[in-house]
Amino acid sequence: MNVRQRLFLLVTGLALIALLVAVLLWQQTKQAAPAASFIDLQGNKIVLQQWRGKVVVLNFWSTSCAPCIQEMPQWAKLYQQYHGRGLELVAIAAPGDAPNIVIDFTRRLALPFPVALDPAGTSFQTFGPIKAVPTTYIIDQRGNIAERLIGVPDFAALSPRLKQLLEPM
Numbered sequence: 782m783n784v785r786q787r788l789f790l791l792v793t794g795l796a797l798i799a800l801l802v803a804v805l806l807w808q809q810t811k812q813a814a815p816a817a818s819f820i821d822l823q824g825n826k827i828v829l830q831q832w833r834g835k836v837v838v839l840n841f842w843s844t845s846c847a848p849c850i851q852e853m854p855q856w857a858k859l860y861q862q863y864h865g866r867g868l869e870l871v872a873i874a875a876p877g878d879a880p881n882i883v884i885d886f887t888r889r890l891a892l893p894f895p896v897a898l899d900p901a902g903t904s905f906q907t908f909g910p911i912k913a914v915p916t917t918y919i920i921d922q923r924g925n926i927a928e929r930l931i932g933v934p935d936f937a938a939l940s941p942r943l944k945q946l947l948e949p950m
Contacts, residue, residue, distance in 0.1 A: 802881065811925040814918070815907050819871055819897035822884055827871060827895060829897070830924070835867045836946045837920040841904070843875035844882045848933045849915045851888055855936045860894045866947045867922075870894040874915060876902035903915050922950050 811941045814837075817828045829837065840856060842849035853872070865871055872892065874883045887896045897904070905911045908918055919942075921929040927946055930939075 785894050794945070806874050808887070811921075811927075814920045814924050818906060819873060819895070819904060821871070821895040821897050822880075822887060823895075827897065829920070832869050833924050834922050834942060835869050836863075836922060836927075838868065838870040838917040838943075839904075839908065839920070839930060840870065840872045841875070841908065841914055841916045841918075842872055842916045844878045844886055845875075846914045850886075852933045852936075853892065857890065857893055859936065859940060861949060862940070863943055864893075868943060868947060872896045873899050873904050876900055876905060917948065921946050 802803060814829060817829045821827060829839075829937060838856070838860075840852075842853075844850070856872065860868060864870075872894065873902075874896065878898070880898055880900075883896060899905055909916070911932055915931075915933060917928075917930040917934060918926055919930070921927040928942070
C-alpha cells in the first residue's frame with residue numbers, strides 16, 4: 782500500500798469518526814417536548830404525556846389562515862392512515878379564533894382527530910412562542926421533538942418520515 786492510499790484511508794477513517802461523533806451529539810441534544818395539556822372541542826382534557834410511546838403531531842393553526850385551512854384534509858388523511866399504528870394528532874386553534882367558527886369548520890370537514898381551543902394562548906407560548914401558522918411539531922415515541930415545521934409541510938415527504946417514527950423502538 783502506497784502513501785497516497787494510506788493517507789486516503791486515514792482521512793476517510795477520521796471523517797467517519799467525526800460523523801459518528803456528530804450523530805451521537807445530535808441524538809443527545811434532542812429537546813424534550815414541554816409538558817402540555819389541551820381541552821378539545823368536546824371538553825375532554827388531552828395530556829401530552831399520556832401519549833408517551835406514540836408519535837404525536839401538534840398542528841397550530843387558525844381559521845383565518847388560508848394555508849391552514851387547505852392543509853387540514855391532508856392532516857386528516859395522514860391521521861386516518863397512521864392512527865392505527867400509534868399516531869395521535871391535535872389541531873390547536875389560535876387564541877383569536879372564535880370557538881363557534883372553529884367548531885363549524887371542524888364539523889364541516891368532519892375532522893377525525895381532536896381539535897383544541899387555546900383562548901389564552903398558553904399552548905402557543907409553551908411551544909414557541911409560535912408567531913406563524915401553520916406551525917407543526919412532531920413528537921417521537923420518547924417524548925422528544927422530532928420535527929418543527931413552519932408552513933404547509935411537504936406531505937409526500939412527511940408520510941415516510943411519520944412511518945419511520947412509528948417503527949417500534
